[in-house]
Ligand SMILES: CC(=O)SCCNC(=O)CCNC(=O)[C@H](O)C(C)(C)COP(=O)(O)OP(=O)(O)OC[C@H]1O[C@@H](n2cnc3c(N)ncnc32)[C@H](O)[C@@H]1OP(=O)(O)O
């Protein structure tokens with residue numbers, strides 16, 4: 001019987017649910033949120049609009065956007081005990097600190113235990129504002145500084161940079177962060193969103209779903225890629241070395257980080273916006289070599305592109321963060337800031353028509369055998 005069972009390892013190509021949130025056409029390299037092309041959203045909208053679109057299903061009117069923005073801004077606060085928790089684990093990896101703080105918030109915030117759409121929206125909006133605060137507070141505390149208070153005059157992206165650095169960002173820097181968040185906001189049944197759905201499928205609360213998602217995002221095959229790309233760029237050092245680096249990696253059949261995707265067989269449509277960001281920022285900051293190294297890697301990987309191996313969204317983002325002087329271990333947490341609305345709406349969708357997610361594993365262990373008493377082994 002067992003020989004006839006088809007196993008989809010890694011659930012490759014398996015549809016497990018319907019979703020009205022984002023649509024990915026992997027063969028064409030296209031992505032849309034609620035029917036709107038990622039290219040329109042990345043060039044014309046703001047992260048706040050995209051959050052509203054993802055969570056409420058439609059683009060907001062000006063009045064709706066103002067109300068939503070006010071909700072996000074009024075949620076920019078953390079209980080004092082969260083700063084104590086961050087201080088207690090300040091030497092840890094920022095993703096571990098972030099996950100721990102969100103988990104602690106579950107035990108402190110009113111209504112965090114309530115399961116249902118209304119509570120998920122309210123808790124989701126609060127967490128969307130709190131996640132960047134936790135990351136920025138940790139960065140301040142581990143460097144011996146006092147966390148910077150949020151500025152209600154600033155947008156989500158500008159306020160993040162302000163809290164992180166303690167200086168007001170330029171309009172260009174704030175817009176680049178805004179676009180980065182838009183591009184990372186939602187991506188179907190990616191590993192972290194799927195994990196969040198598994199959690200919510202047990203009728204757990206939203207904070208639990210977000211903690212699960214954060215744990216899953218952290219690995220280098222998913223959210224950790226941007227950090228690895230930056231390490232690769234530093235290892236390559238100069239554009240002339242890129243081809244030899246790729247040749248050696250491919251010769252050893254090792255993955256070149258920032259390339260490949262479970263769904264896309266054409267270039268990840270989000271990558272082009274980040275590529276343009278690296279090119280422009282590199283020139284403005286007198287550091288064009290980073291872009292040249294990345295393009296050297298892309299050129300050397302061209303023979304594999306016809307097999308569907310292309311850059312993904314995180315091939316370019318790490319260098320942008322580096323040019324902004326952001327420490328490498330904050331790259332995954334930055335992804336988490338952007339992914340908040342995607343995780344929230346996936347959790348909401350899951351609990352709407354909830355079903356426990358529980359697939360099967362096909363047993364291939366030992367045949368039935370007699371138990372041997374401890375003393376006889
Ligand atoms: C935001 C995100 O999460 S995007 C992904 C970020 N992750 C990375 O950039 C890490 C590098 N990439 C990878 O490890 C993979 O491409 C993954 C994990 C993202 C997707 O993996 P899968 O869907 O399981 O693809 P799979 O591993 O089956 O690869 C298919 C083929 O492409 C090759 N391949 C996939 N990614 C790469 C890569 N980055 N470099 C070189 N070859 C690769 C595999 O070796 C395999 O070749 P084979 O058929 O000759 O054995």
Ligand SMILES: O=C([O-])CC(=O)C(=O)O
Nearest residue numbers: 186187189190191262263
């Ligand atoms: O969809 C995936 O598998 C990974 C990804 O690109 C994302 O989460 O943005």
